[in-house]
Amino acid sequence: MQVTTQTLGTGPTQVTVTLYLPDAIADFQHPQMRPLAIILPGGGFDFHSQRESEPMALAYAAQGFAAVTVAYRLTAAGPVLPVALWQIATVVAYYHDHAAELHLASDHIILAGFSAGGYLAALYADLWADPALATPQILPVAKRQVSALALAYPVIGLRLGWPKLAAKSRAIHGDFTRHEADQLVTSQNPPTFIWATQTDETVPVQNTLAYLTALTQHKIATRAQIYESGPHGLALARSQTAFPVSFRPTDPTWGERYCRADVAQWLTDELAWLARLWRLDAFWREQ
Secondary structure, three states: OEEEEEEEOOHHHOEEEEEEEOOOOHHHOOOOOEEEEEEEOOOOOOOOOHHHOHHHHHHHHOOOOEEEEEEOOOHHHOOOOOHHHHHHHHHHHHHHHOHHHHOEEEEEEEEEEEOHHHHHHHHHHHHOOOHHHHOOOOOOHHHHOOOEEEEEOOOOEOOOOOOOOHHHHHHHHOOOOOOEHHHOOOOOOOOEEEEEEOOOOOOOOHHHHHHHHHHHHOOOOEEEEEEOOOOOOOOOOOHHHOOOHHHOOOOOOHHHHHOOOOOOHHHHHHHHHHHHHHOHHHHHHOO
């Protein structure tokens, strides 16, 4: 596997990405085209969660995908919006432009967001065709398009329980007024997979339900899963991304909350959904 970190774009659209590109299978004699997962980790716009970065990229790569993690704008650099949306557009357009040389299927791009990254992914899915995302550099609308969206315990509206403080909300949206993702869904939104837990103590499940309602109203193909319980930030919901005892030695059982066999099914379900949506069996065999 080739792992490459590079900076894309210029000026306010500049963004650092890390690409995980599986090696070609020599037995096949010709390189296969691969779907691409563009991953936006969470972190409350204070940092980029590593639990939702490389482990997710490797999980997609294990299924034959290429994957890229995006270090989008954080509040320490100024208001997140709309700059982070421009950055995502820059990333999407770059991999459209370089699909042939990287052996990527540009019509099989999924934007996958977790928590705060899910907020950006949802907003991008709403606004990708909007002229506002063509600036400050001209990006043709066709090169800004993704063909599927995956959201894990996402923030959807800044009025829906996170963040708690108005100052934090302001630090995210600044003067950008189009920041309630459930109110911006259109018929151009991509098919969407979304999941959350009812007991999420940080981002209330109402966020997911509001977006699901909007997607349904606009007849967007959607698969949703609401699990009965589990904390925020479950990531893979397996031991690999659960907090170890050394993270909180005064409460050695605390990390066990992040190992949930029932919730861990989300990735299998998402991949099965994608396989149907994109006819992946035929996609692999007919190359």
